[in-house]
Amino acid sequence: MQSKAANQPLTIETGQALANTGRWETRQELPVETEILIPDYLPAVFKIVKCLLEPVIMQNSVADRRWQCSGYLRCTVYYQSDEAGTRLYRTEQKYAFEKTIDLPEGNYLPGAARLWGELEYCNCRSVSEHRIDIRGAYTLNAAIGMVEPVEFITNLTGCGVEQWSQQLNGIICAACEERTFTAETPFPLPGEGETVLDITGSFLPGTSSVHTGQLDAAGTLAMQLCSRAAGTEQLTIQTKDVPVTQTLDLPNAAEGDSAVLWGEVLACTLTATKQEEEPLLSITWKLHAELWRPTVYMAVSDAYSTICNMTLEKRTFNQFMPLASVDTTIPVMIEDDLPDANVSILGCFVTIGAPQLTAAEKGDVIQVAGRGTAHLICADDRGELTCYDKIFPWALAETFHGSIGQSIPHLHAAVRHIASSRAGSKARVELELQVSGILLQGIPHEVVFSATPGEEYPDSKDGPALYLYYAQKGESIFDIARRYHARASDLATANHLTIPEGQSVQELTADATCLLIPAAL
Numbered sequence: 026m027q028s029k030a031a032n033q034p035l036t037i038e039t040g041q042a043l044a045n046t047g048r049w050e051t052r053q054e055l056p057v058e059t060e061i062l063i064p065d066y067l068p069a070v071f072k073i074v075k076c077l078l079e080p081v082i083m084q085n086s087v088a089d090r091r092w093q094c095s096g097y098l099r100c101t102v103y104y105q106s107d108e109a110g111t112r113l114y115r116t117e118q119k120y121a122f123e124k125t126i127d128l129p130e131g132n133y134l135p136g137a138a139r140l141w142g143e144l145e146y147c148n149c150r151s152v153s154e155h156r157i158d159i160r161g162a163y164t165l166n167a168a169i170g171m172v173e174p175v176e177f178i179t180n181l182t183g184c185g186v187e188q189w190s191q192q193l194n195g196i197i198c199a200a201c202e203e204r205t206f207t208a209e210t211p212f213p214l215p216g217e218g219e220t221v222l223d224i225t226g227s228f229l230p231g232t233s234s235v236h237t238g239q240l241d242a243a244g245t246l247a248m249q250l251c252s253r254a255a256g257t258e259q260l261t262i263q264t265k266d267v268p269v270t271q272t273l274d275l276p277n278a279a280e281g282d283s284a285v286l287w288g289e290v291l292a293c294t295l296t297a298t299k300q301e302e303e304p305l306l307s308i309t310w311k312l313h314a315e316l317w318r319p320t321v322y323m324a325v326s327d328a329y330s331t332i333c334n335m336t337l338e339k340r341t342f343n344q345f346m347p348l349a350s351v352d353t354t355i356p357v358m359i360e361d362d363l364p365d366a367n368v369s370i371l372g373c374f375v376t377i378g379a380p381q382l383t384a385a386e387k388g389d390v391i392q393v394a395g396r397g398t399a400h401l402i403c404a405d406d407r408g409e410l411t412c413y414d415k416i417f418p419w420a421l422a423e424t425f426h427g428s429i430g431q432s433i434p435h436l437h438a439a440v441r442h443i444a445s446s447r448a449g450s451k452a453r454v455e456l457e458l459q460v461s462g463i464l465l466q467g468i469p470h471e472v473v474f475s476a477t478p479g480e481e482y483p484d485s486k487d488g489p490a491l492y493l494y495y496a497q498k499g500e501s502i503f504d505i506a507r508r509y510h511a512r513a514s515d516l517a518t519a520n521h522l523t524i525p526e527g528q529s530v531q532e533l534t535a536d537a538t539c540l541l542i543p544a545a546l
Contacts, residue, residue, distance in 0.1 A: 033184050034184065036182045037180075038179050039177065039179060042174075042344075043197055045197070045342075045344060045467060046172060052164055054165075055165055057162065059159050061117075061157040067114060070105075070155065073157065074103040074105055075102070075400055075402070075412040076100070076103075076159060077400075078101075078144055079101070080096060081097050083291075086203075087137065090127065091128060092125070094125075095123040095124070097120055097121045098120040100161075101116075103222075113222065113260075132172050133169050134170040135201070136201025137202060138168060139167070140167055141378075141379030142164050142379075145164050147159070149161075177322075177324050177472040184478050185330045186328055186335075192321060192322070193320075194320070195344030196317045196320060196465075197317070199316045199317065202314050204314075205291065206271055206310055207307060207310075208308045210265065210306050211304070212248070212303070212305070214297065221250065221295065222252060223250075224306070225248075227440060228245070228288030228312070228439065230287060231244040235316060236280060237278065237280060238276055241272050242270070242271050243268070244288065245269070246266070247264070248293070249263070250264075250295070251374075259371055259372075262372075273312075275314075284315070285316075285317065287439075290308060290310045292308075293308050293309070324472040325473045328476060329507045330510075331510045332481055332510070333478050334479035335477065337475065338474060340472060344468050345465045345467055347463055348466040350464075353459075354441065356455070357458060360451050361415050361452055368403040368404060369403065370403055370446065373399055373443055374402075375398065377438050378397060381393075381394060381434065384429055391428070392421065399445075399454045400414055401415065401452055401454070413452070419458055432465065433464075434465075435462045436460060438458055438459070440456060442457040444456070482510055490544055491544070492544070493540070496535035496538055497535070498537040501531075501535075511544060513531055519542075519543050
C-alpha cells in the first residue's frame with residue numbers, strides 16, 4: 026500500500042525579497058594645512074576672533090561597490106582689523122578633498138551615502154598683518170545601507186501540511202540622489218559704507234510628488250545676509266525667502282513612493298547689475314532626495330505535517346518600517362552668564378551637529394537629539410572683539426517606541442532663525458531649528474526557507490478519535506494542534522472557538538480550559 030506522504034507530495038512555492046543586512050560605516054579624517062592671504066585693499070589683521078571648518082560636499086555617490094566623495098572644507102576666519110574702533114571682517118579659503126573607497130564584498134544601496142561629522146580641532150593664528158595660518162582636522166562619517174536577496178517559502182501544500190503564513194510589511198530605499206542647483210533672486214545691497222560679512226541660508230522642504238521616473242520637489246531657501254554698518258560695531262541681518270521647485274529624473278521612481286527631502290546652501294554671490302536694477306543674489310544649493318517604497322510579502326513563518334515528521338530550516342531577515350516622518354520646527358532658548366560683565370553682544374551665528382538617537386529613561390523609548398554651538402561675537406569696553414562659544418543640547422519633544430540598535434535616523438537639522446541679546450549679566454540666544462526626514466526601525470522576521478518531509482507517523486486509525494488537553498492561558502492553538510498532529514482549524518471547530526475579525530486560526534490562543542483535540546484525518 027502506498028504511503029500517505031507519497032499520495033500527497035509536498036509542493037513548495039518560493040519568493041524573493043531584499044533584506045536589509047545593516048550598514049557599512051567609515052570615519053575619514055580631513056586634515057587642513059593652509060594659509061589665507063588678506064588682500065592689500067582690506068585692512069590688516071589685528072586679532073583672530075573665530076575660525077571655523079565646515080565641509081561642503083560636491084559629490085557623494087555609491088556605485089559598483091565604490092564610494093566616491095569630494096568637495097572642500099570651507100575655512101572661515103572672522104578677524105578684527107587694525108582700524109580705529111571695533112571692525113569685524115570675514116575671509117575664507119576652500120581646501121579641497123577627495124575620497125574614493127572600494128567597499129567590502131556585499132550588496133549596497135546605490136545613490137548617496139548618509140554623511141555627518143564633527144570638528145576635531147582648529148588652530149588659527151596670524152603670521153603677519155596680511156597672512157593667516159590654519160591647521161586643523163575634520164572627521165567625516167559615512168554610512169551606506171547594505172541589502173541581500175533572500176529566498177523564502179511563500180506557500181506549502183500537500184503532505185498534510187498545516188502552515189502559519191504572515192504578511193510582512195516594510196519599506197525599502199528605491200532611490201537616493203543628491204543634485205546641485207542654482208537660484209537667483211533680487212536682493213538689496215547694504216547701505217553705503219556697510220560691509221557684507223556673510224550670506225547664509227537653509228533649505229526648508231515643502232511639497233513633493235513622485236511619478237514614474239520623476240520626482241517633483243518644492244521648498245524654500247531661507248536666506249540671511251549679515252552686514253556691519255559704517256561707523257558702528259552692531260551687526261544687522263537681512264532675510265528673504267526664495268521659493269524653489271525642481272524636477273529630478275529618477276529612473277527607479279514609481280507612483281506610490283514616498284519622498285524624503287532635505288538640502289543645504291553651498292555658496293552665495295551678491296552681484297550689482299545695471300544702476301536701475303536691483304542686485305542679484307545667486308545661490309548654489311544642494312537637494313538630497315530619498316524615495317522609500319512600501320513592500321508586502323507573504324511568507325511561511327512556521328509549519329508542520331499531520332502525517333509525517335517535517336524538518337524546517339528558518340532564517341531571520343530584517344525589513345525597515347517607518348517609525349516616524351519628521352518635519353518640525355524646534356524652538357531653542359540658550360541663556361548663560363557672560364564671562365565678562367562689561368561686554369556687549371554684537372551678533373551670533375550657530376553651527377549645528379547631525380541628529381542622533383538617544384535612549385530615554387524608560388525602556389524601549391528613544392529620542393531624536395543633537396548638539397549645537399552658539400558663537401557669540403562680543404566687544405569689551407576697549408573695543409576688542411571676542412567670540413564666546415556656548416554648546417547647547419536640543420531634542421524633539423516627541424519620543425518613539427523602539428531600540429537604538431535597530432533604529433536609523435535619516436534626518437537633517439538646519440538653523441532657521443537666530444536672535445541674540447543681553448539680559449543683565451546673561452547672554453540670551455533664541456533660535457529655531459528645522460528638523461526633517463524619516464526615522465526607520467528595523468523589524469526582524471523569522472521565516473521558513475527550507476521544508477523537508479521525513480518519516481511518517483505510525484498509523485493511528487486504531488487510536489482514539491479525540492484527546493483531552495488542559496491548556497494554559499495564552500497557549501497557541503497552532504502549537505497545541507502540532508503536538509497532536511491535528512489540524513488547527515479542526516481544533517477550533519471542535520471547541521467552538523471564535524476567530525476574531527482580521528485574525529487567522531493560527532493566531533488564536535487558548536484560555537485555561539480543557540480542549541478537545543480531534544485526530545487528523
